[in-house]
Amino acid sequence: MNVLAFDLGASSGRAVIGHLEQGELQIKEIHRFSNDPVQVGPHLHWDILRLFFEIKQGILKAVQLGYNDIESLAIDTWAVDFGLLDKNGELLANPYHYRNDHTNGLVEEVNHLLSSEEIFSKTGIQFMPINTIYHLYAMKKADNVALHQAEDFMMIPDLLRYFLTGVKSNEVTNATSTQLFNTDSMDWDDSLIKTLGLPEHIFKAPVKPGTVVGKVTQRICKELKLEEAIPVVTVGEHDTASAVVAVPHVGEESFAYLSCGTWSLLGTEVSQPIKTKQALEWNMTNEGGVDDTFRLLKNIMGLWLQQECMRVWEKEGESVTYQQLNEAIEKSPPFKALIDPDDQRFIKPENMPEAIQQYCFETNQEVPQTKGEILRCVLESLALKYRFVLERLEKLTNEKFTCLYMVGGGIQNRLLSQFTANAIQKPIYAGPIEATSIGNLLTQYKGLGYIKNLQESRNIVKNSFPxxxxxxxxxEEWNHAYRVFKELIDT
Structure with missing residues (x-):
């Protein structure tokens, strides 16, 4: 009962073997690789062929390690990005990165064609310039040749699955993130697509997680010396959908989760999307989940802020370890300054530390100077933003969450976990770290018939991981900081 999960994030990817036996899941990472976007002229792209090469390397390493009995494999990635295929099934261009700035100003422009109320009532998705709808509209405005010639729209995991199997399909959890998918009909919204002047024929019928869509092609089997063609299964291919499968919650009551990494996604699981006027006003989002669920959540900038600070310091020759930074943060005074992590200036600044300092200066706060002060400002602000969003989730759902489950690589930052508990004044249960890979594996097992439902999956997580x-x-100190934070982001 070995299955193989590929989990690709915005900065790195990994291949993980899962072995399920007597209700306990064991995992082993067998391959890890960087995911480095490439700037070409004015545009930022993903190196999609390199990512496919690394997926094949992951399969090869599994074989070399003696895993000749892999029952299936699956891929999850970040959301919103895509590639386009021509009539011969060939990739027309390197996919744009979601931080590519050709979508600047397009949220407002699209809202002149379609009101935000109409778009939200159909899709339930929050308005962000990174959304697929704006990248496609930017290509249309630019008279993009690839869009003219496109026959098939493939989101990143769809595309990588196609490279493996030759089968074209759109997985549903990722499709919902595009802001072109109707969460009532659970299909692409033709009226939105037509109004924006996008080609309707390129979107495929949605496929649910847990579906065997094909097998690795004979050409790849020969290349990698596979004895048998491995079945390829759809999972929650939006990585957050997979991560939520691995939330270790046992019971029927509602729960809140925080999937924490480059992005922070704070939400709860609901049976139907919440598309009220208040949800729209607060710019909440309803993304598809595994087993016909929805993830009512909010995207928050996340540890991108810290990662970008470290990148700038390393480029300036001031490289420091995470341990050194944590020590510097702990020695820095609390609440010297706060930021709104989701301010637009932090999406893609040239110099993140300077952007943070400029924000503090413009909001008449004491400007953090040292690395420790800057990163303490980041972590405290993230924790306070989590409280802000959690309170709104409780109002939208009429629930009072007793705790918060934190999953993902970000929980390795123990200061952020503790700050979050302090900010929300509720217990935090942190783990598992590899939640996305685990959710990917468990959904494969469900698709293969070894697991019945989400609750069984979550019981396995609770029994298997610390x-x-x-x-x-x-x-009292955090309550005071929260009042200051709310005044700051309301101005």
Whole structure:
């Protein structure tokens, strides 16, 4: 019962073998690789062929390690990005990166053609310039040749699956992130697509997670010396959909989760999308989940802020380790300054530390100077933003969450986990770290018939992986900081 998961994030990817036996899941990472976007002229692209090469390397390493009995494999990635195929099934151009700035100003422009109320009532998706709808519209405005010649629209995991199998399909959890998918009909919204002047024929019928869509081609089997063609299964191919499968919640009551990495996604699982006027006003989002669920959540900038600071310092020859930074953060005074992590200036600044300092200067705060002060500002602000969003989730769902589950690589930042418990004044249960890979594996097992449902999957997670609790502290100090934070982001 070995299956293989490929989990590709915005900065790195990994191949993980899963072995399920007697209700316990064991995982082993067998391949890890960087995912480096490439700037070409004015545009930022993904190196999609390099990513496909690394996927084949992952399969090859599995074979070399003696895993000749792999029952299936699956791929999850980040959302919104895509490639286009021509009439011969060939990729027309390197996919754009979601931070490519050709979508600047297009949220407002599209809203002149279609009101935000109409778009939200159909899609339930929050308005962000990174959304697929704006990248496609930017290509249309630019008279993009690839869009003219396109016969098939493939999101990143769809595209990589196609390279492996030759089968074209659009997986549903990722499709919902495009802001072109109707969450009532659970199909592409032809009226939105037609109004924007996009080609309707390129979008494929949606496929649910847990579907065997094909097998690795004979050409690849020969190349990688596979004894048998491995079945390829759809999972929650939007990586957050997979991560939520691995939330270790047991029981029927509602729960809140925070999938924490380059992006932070804070939300709850619901049976139907919440598309009220208040949800629209607060720019919440409803993304498809595994087993016909929805993820009512908010995208928050996340540890991108810290990663970009470290990248700038390394480029300037001031490289520091995470341990050194954590020590510097702990020695820095609390609440010297705060930022709104989702301010537009932080999406793709040339110099993140300077952007943070400029924000603090413009909002009449004491400007953080040292690395420790800057990163303490980042982590405290993220924790306070989590509280802000969690309170809104509780109002939208009429729920009072008793705790928050944190999953993903970001939980390795113990300061962020503790700050979050302090900010929300609720217990935090942190783990598992490799939630996305685990959710990917468990959905494969469900598709193969070894697991019945989400609840069984989550029981397996709870029985298989360590969970670290964090208790809230310094309540009065954090309450005061939260009042300051709310005034800051309301101005």
């Amino acid at each position: 969970i670290t609790p964090y208790s809230p502290a310094d309540n």
